[in-house]
Amino acid sequence: MRIRSSNDDATDRQLSLLIGLVVVLAAGVATLDVWHAVVTHAAIPNPLLLLLIYAVSAISYRVKIVIRIRSSNNVTSWGDVPIMVGLVLVPTPWVVLCVTAGLATVRILNHGDTRKAIFAVAKEVLVISATGATLLLFGAHPSADHPQASAAAVVVAYLVLWIVDDLVFHPVIAVASRTTIRKVFLHDFGGRVFVRAATLATVVYVIEVLVSGATLLLLAFVPVLVGCAHLWRSRRLRTQQERDSWRQLADTTDELSSVDLNQVLHIAAVQGANLFSAGEVEIDLTTSGVDRVVRAGTDGVTYDGPGPRKFDGESSITAELETRDRSYRAGELVIDFDGKIKLTEFEQYKLKTFASALCTAIRNAAAYAELQRINEQNAYDAAHDPLTGLANRRELYERADEYFAGRTEDGVVALLLIDLNHFKEVNDTLGHAAGDAVLREVARRLDDAAAPGDLVARLGGDEFAVLLVNLITPALATHRAEQMLSALETTLEVEGMQITVEAAGGIALAPGSGGINELMRRADIAMYQAKRAGQQTATYAHAQDTADVERLMLGGELQRAVAEQEFVVDFQPIVDLGSGEVISAEALARWQHPEYGYLTPMQFLETVERSGQLPAFADAVLDQALAASGVWREAGFDLPVAVNVSPRSLLDPRFPATVLTQLARHDVPPERLVLELAETLTISQLDTVSRALDELREAGVRLALDDFGTGVSPLSVLSHIPVNQLKIDRGFVTALETSSEAAAVIRSTVDLARSLHLTVIAEGVESEPQRHALWELGCVAGQGHLFARPMSSVRLLGTLQRGSGGRPGALASALHDAGAVVRMPRRRASGPGRTG
Structure with missing residues (x-):
């Protein structure tokens, strides 16, 4: 089944509106840039220079995109350097063209999401246009031969670039991740400030070299500077990411300690997407013999149902769900990314650890479910007759005890005890298999004829009992009993023979005391009264019960008797x-x-x-x-x-x-x-x-x-x-x-x-x-x-x-005359008063 909440639809609508707004603004700004270039008769730059800006932009975005796919953090992006340098060298429309072309190329090569690509291009158009306008405002004129841009203008322009980039990027990310803009803005704020400062220093240095006309050899320090900053930042982010990943993995493992298999699978799929910054995660149990696939993204479970699974290509990574000793295999874990990637050694170990923990959780949940099933089956078997499937004597007694304890519905309760007449003849004539078939059919008919809430039970042999509940009046018990016994009158076929089942029923209303044992005794007396009288049913009457001791159980009688x-x-x-x-x-x-x-x-x-x-x-x-x-x-x-x-x-x-x-x-x-x-x-x-x-x-x-x-x-x-x-x-x-x-x-x-x-x-x-x-x-x-x-x-x-015969203390004559029997002295035992 497909699982999608209304929150997902609302988020998609908000995200589409925001992206649409950014695209519209970008189109308008790009139009103004082109109009300005036409009005000012801007010259066409050297194609080699444009190609260089395009290539540098593509390389910088390539680094940026790869890191973002494999981490949920905002990492170092050096795409600002070609933007700032390009705006000093060529008019704004050409920079927009080169940079967006480089970005688009990288997106296409990585098979990225179309909506994300459109948003990225539109954002860069706004950022470049705002930065270019700021440089023009502060007197900077783009020229490849004689670039003019003061350090102050560059700093202010870069600050504008930073602000516009955050204003466009953070609201979209906040909506997509369902969090607040403030939280997104403050996330890794210190690291982003450092990156921006390093980028700004690099930009100022490069532009000063170009403006001053110094030898281009000085630009050789730029890759070194950028590389050092990038390595420092990447190492810092990787350390932070590993620490956060271990913490998140530990928290996820704790959440997997559930005995509910559904909860384990859903938590693992959602947290797996968050843990590996993946587009979606699939848990495929079909390889273990269970036709079930669970699919989820960071926003929640999107599918839970039969296979086959959806992802199995170059952009996905599959891990076996098996214990470390490979003694148990639960299925496969599939992680799907936006593009083809290669996991680091750390990420591979993290994936293996997560898969092992998930396998253990699935095995524990499955074992608990099996244990629960066995317990439920045992509880069912303990309460039901194996031949007919009806409740047994134990279940009848427990249900009746609930009534006597005052935990059941209102109304009169009665017991109908049913005994089949001449059933022994069926066993003797047709065999026990035929007798069992008759008992099963009788059980089915009684169960079908029972009113809602009534409990039909087989007590053993050919004896059945029906606990009649919710009776408006005591007289209704007789009516219900006659209906149930009438259901047995229709002939039934056993081994090709037509058999008529006759039965006698005894009805007893629940007594004020004595419980189920007294109720059963009374119903038994009534049933034998019906048999002796040749009637279908009989109702218990005190006058015909010579063994009725109910009043002995009424409060105070025993205490009074002793007193x-x-x-x-x-x-x-x-x-x-x-x-x-x-x-x-x-x-x-x-x-x-x-x-x-x-x-x-x-x-x-x-x-x-x-x-x-x-x-x-x-x-x-x-x-x-x-x-x-x-x-x-x-x-x-x-x-x-x-x-x-x-x-x-x-x-x-x-x-x-x-x-x-x-x-x-x-x-x-x-x-x-x-x-x-x-x-x-x-x-x-x-x-x-x-x-x-x-x-x-x-x-x-x-x-x-x-x-x-x-x-x-x-x-x-x-x-x-x-x-x-x-x-x-x-x-x-x-x-x-x-x-x-x-x-x-x-x-x-x-x-x-x-x-x-x-x-x-x-x-x-x-x-x-x-x-x-x-x-x-x-x-x-x-x-x-x-x-x-x-x-x-x-x-x-x-x-x-x-006495007897003139002998006080004697009650019978002696068996022998006096002296005819000589008694030996009694031997004393070791214990007190013990005689032989």
């Missing part, structure tokens, strides 16, 4: 399997909710853990458990009490102190308290809570591992926690009579416990055959409905007092 002692503790006795006697009791928390009734920990514990009320809840349970233990002990039943501990409680550094304080307050010995830990704890959690467990064990509190056998690595758990008891999960006990594997697990657990001197307790003992089988496998204790269901502490005390 008003709605949490109560029941106790289930743990019985010696051989004797039937109660040896301890497990505390089981319950919530007597005023609306939902008697709730078990499975229904509220997760909510308690998330609410921040866990410390208060755990303290209330522990307080009731230890209080009951004290009552039993006073009645003659000194039973240890076991209390379940949440892993989150163990993460609280205050928990050990709380436990010890409760033990002291109720005057219960630490060894009479057993803390039951879930065997499903991860190793990382065990490492975190080990300090709290060590502190409790050192105080005498006993530890039990609950649900043993259900975790990933029970041996790893045992190696981190030196417990006193193992509790076999009820699942193994239930399968004991029918599964040899379950019996093997229990047997190995008992053997492991014996080797570690641990007590084994079986959970969920429901029948006498289970009791006998456990006893035969070596398990010494158990709990379950065979002996007693959970009950209050008062009721348990009464049950203990009544």
Whole structure:
């Protein structure tokens, strides 16, 4: 594409107007010069003299033009010398002719810009005419034989030349470079003054020699004088130019440290034109496999698009964009000048340095762009289903979380959960490839039918979800859901077969609390209601949800429950399997909710853990458990009490102190308290809570591992926690009579416990055959409905007092007559309270 700003057009118009004005003035002045020469009958000069003036002018301008092409500075120009000497020797029109002819010749040979050439010629016409008129005014008469010009006249005339030259030149340069005349005038003012002074001294010297009629040998000093001044000035300018170039190159390199490839290319093209005083610069990436060319001048980028490039000739210089070790190649840098030039060694090194820095910047920007693309692709893959391209479960949850956090649009939000009916038959009959084709088509239809802003997601398998947003009323959710499911009714063709897709959808409006998990649960309940009823859609209703615990999450309920002692503790006795006697009791928390009734920990514990009320809840349970233990002990039943501990409680550094304080307050010995830990704890959690467990064990509190056998690595758990008891999960006990594997697990657990001197307790003992089988496998204790269901502490005390078969404290008859079994003394373990 071609890039050109309105500022460029305005600058061109202003520049054309200024040049046009100069040309018009020059034409008028040249006409006056010719008229004056005709009126005064000026003689025709010697052609050899005119040829000499022409040749000297061409040589001086040649030096001037070459330097200006290769530098942005105003450098030494000795074209004033032939002008001043020529005006003393020949009439003004002939000087104009010779000088402008020499200038034009040089411009043509260098293939210069036409507009610049016209301006240069017009400027010289004005300068020569003004200088010639000043000499005439001060009495100087041009003559090759008897030149007459005083030193004062020469000085004044040269000052006029200087002023006219600056008045014409600086405004045009200021417009072209978009800067102020003052800034252009002050640029290198000291150097220009020196050059003008040296030029004036040379002019005065030459003219004095000519006027005085001295030998022409004295003019031999002129080339020496001019050469010395020129070499001094050139060296000074070159030193200044190199210093400025290095500074500009350093600044440009800093600007290239961008991660935006477009910015790198545009900055490099524009600054490259400024850095090398070039007409235009091209950055060609086509040789590296990228069809892109960026072209710019000092005024800005003029083109950014596909190739081919524009410049590839004698007036341009090409540099490879590659790293120093040539391991990476980005393309080519092309610098185009006004004419054919040859770079100095310094400029070649500067070009190589700039090209290397640009190559590095392009590689860094390209690498960043590729990294950004990969990150975006990874982010997209993480949020989308690979088969259908729809959003996945993670994206759905994040979008819903934004709604619940209050960062989305106004209006009602609902969730539509869709499950395809009999989809398994498609996979079984036609194969999984056909099933994937059906899923892709279903995804496409749902996405097409979705309203703007809705999010369609595939949750997995044949289950889809649609987050419906911006609903004006809740009733609109049903209308939207029916529209989307209707889009699935049209038959689709898979492997030449016509298939009809049937689906059921469950609709749930966003709840006041509970977040996306509660919303998903409700939509799932509604979807299965639709399936059972044979309907296309169903909307969630509280009345049909027996597991609705939303109100437990409303503000203040948990705090109120703790304050008003709605949490109560029941106790289930743990019985010696051989004797039937109660040896301890497990505390089981319950919530007597005023609306939902008697709730078990499975229904509220997760909510308690998330609410921040866990410390208060755990303290209330522990307080009731230890209080009951004290009552039993006073009645003659000194039973240890076991209390379940949440892993989150163990993460609280205050928990050990709380436990010890409760033990002291109720005057219960630490060894009479057993803390039951879930065997499903991860190793990382065990490492975190080990300090709290060590502190409790050192105080005498006993530890039990609950649900043993259900975790990933029970041996790893045992190696981190030196417990006193193992509790076999009820699942193994239930399968004991029918599964040899379950019996093997229990047997190995008992053997492991014996080797570690641990007590084994079986959970969920429901029948006498289970009791006998456990006893035969070596398990010494158990709990379950065979002996007693959970009950209050008062009721348990009464049950203990009544006993079984006239034996207080027993809940079942002994498996053997008294004395039939001889028990060996229990071996003491090395740890406190550890028995076998």
